[in-house]
Amino acid sequence: MSDNIKTLDQRIDRIYKMAKDHFGEVRFVGIKRHTKIGWVAKIQFDEFESLVAEGEDAIDALKKLRKRVKKIIDRYNMV
Numbered sequence: 001m002s003d004n005i006k007t008l009d010q011r012i013d014r015i016y017k018m019a020k021d022h023f024g025e026v027r028f029v030g031i032k033r034h035t036k037i038g039w040v041a042k043i044q045f046d047e048f049e050s051l052v053a054e055g056e057d058a059i060d061a062l063k064k065l066r067k068r069v070k071k072i073i074d075r076y077n078m079v
Contacts, residue, residue: 011062015069019043022073029065031058041065 006014008031016029025046034040037054041061044050051068055061 008058008062011059011066015041015043015062015066018066018073019045019069022069022076023048031061033058043069 012029012031016026019029020026023045027044027046029041029043031039031041034054039055039058039061041053041055041058041064042050043065051065051072053061053064053068055064
């Protein structure tokens with residue numbers, strides 16, 4: 001295994017830190033396997049609705065969630 005492969009923990013930590021830096025309070029960032037739809041990555045805030053992303057596997061779901069959070073932050077910064 002090479003050094004540049006990220007673990008799920010590292011991906012979750014990165015999303016958590018990015019969201020916390022921008023939004024403030026983050027309740028949790030997590031991932032779980034759903035029997036019907038596959039992998040689901042979720043970030044839950046104290047003051048906002050949660051964001052969810054689905055993926056083929058855990059890494060895919062986390063990547064999609066990170067993209068959603070990044071898009072929201074970028075959109076907010078444009079205003």
